[in-house]
Amino acid sequence: MPPYKTLSMDNLMELSTVIKHNDDPDYNEYRMVKKELGALETRELKHEIGTILQYKSVVDDNLRIEYNEEQMVENINICFTMQGQVALHFPKYNFQTALADFQHHHIYAPEPRYDLLVNRNVHGFHFTIKRDYYAELLCDLDRTTGKLKESLYRQQMTWSGSHSVNASMRQSLDDIFSTPLQGKLKSMFIEGKVLELIALQLGQSTAIVKSTKRSDADVFHDIKKYLDIHFTDDLSLRGIARTFGLNEFKLKKGFKMQFETTIFDYIHDLRMIHANHLLRDNKMFVNEVSSIVGYKNPNHFSTAFKRRFGISPSSIK
Structure with missing residues (x-):
């Protein structure tokens, strides 16, 4: 990625304004507009299993956002990039990965310090799911999911690799923020869509492993x-x-x-x-x-x- 401007997450929140609550305490929209930076819009849904974020950036320069989040050890992160490129860098692990148009991955990194590199025009979704909730969904008898489950409980960094976003995933992502349901029904609907996305993501990864005869x-x-x-x-x-x-x-x-x-x-x-x-x-x-x-x-x-x-x-x- 080309050179980028650096902001801390605190800097970013100071520049942001809540623009819509929609009479729903679990839903927020934020908009950051700054002349020398551009615009970054996010829509946030909070759920008992985690947080779902949709983001769009139209900025003048690529941004490097520095995070320090103690809760990283408690969550697994699932990312879908629909447009543009987003990169993650974990200094402790000397590890960096990037997602381009219509790619997704999941990553568990029990390390609070990391950088998010966002290019000028990006649209994507970020799911922060509670680690224990996610781990309990995984089958011990399947080699791929069993190994993932063990890594999560041992608090070992794990990364799925980058894979393509398919049509079913795109539909589920759209459904999450467009449902007219409210209250408990909305909560049930969102959890169902999150489970669907997790299943589609794991199913894709497992199929690739099983169908590839490696040298x-x-x-x-x-x-x-x-x-x-x-x-x-x-x-x-x-x-x-x-x-x-x-x-x-x-x-x-x-x-x-x-x-x-x-x-x-x-x-x-x-x-x-x-x-x-x-x-x-x-x-x-x-x-x-x-x-x-x-x-x-x-x-x-x-x-x-x-x-x-x-x-x-x-x-x-």
Whole structure:
């Protein structure tokens, strides 16, 4: 995306005005209009299972909105982009993903700090659904949904990948904000549409997994992507092998052949690069960083960091 202007979520709310309540305490509309920025309109529905947001932006510059939301650990986020491009960046995980026209994904990231990058003309929907509600919908016996459910309860970051918005999804999205129903009937209707969208989204992801016969190379590239997200977790060969349906010998040998490095050397390098970022850009203390990247002893971390970069982490200002 081209250069963008940066706003915090607090800045954005200060620039916004509630323009319609519609005699419904669970429904709000907001409009931000600022000469040097443009217009950003949102429609918000609150429900006992979460919050649904429809947004449209017509702005002069791409926006980077900085969020710090403690409730991220309690919710899974489902996003549908109908027009334009929206990107998410999680500094803690060194992870970024983007949605373009008519794409969707779900993402669970138990990390309050993230950036939302929005381009000039965007229209989309964002569902913030309670994690426990969503997890209880998932079947333990299905490999794909069972793994997702386990990740949610373990508070591990998970991302569905980007998929295409189909006609049924578009109809359900339109129905949510156009229903004439009120009160309890409206609540029932909205929950039904949310369940429909979740089913369509999971059904699409599961069908893709089951219909695609992947080569070994595809599997190991998926493992690498998994490690790129989960490198700060307490990882083991047994756990990784079980996640991807491999035995430990094939996992070790195949990864080394594919990428010319061992799994744990690759994880170690990701952790050191992330540690360097936290020290230089986030100005964090050495003992904080050592804990984040999996070291119980800061001295052991300092030794490993110096071996990787040639300088002591304490010398970084």
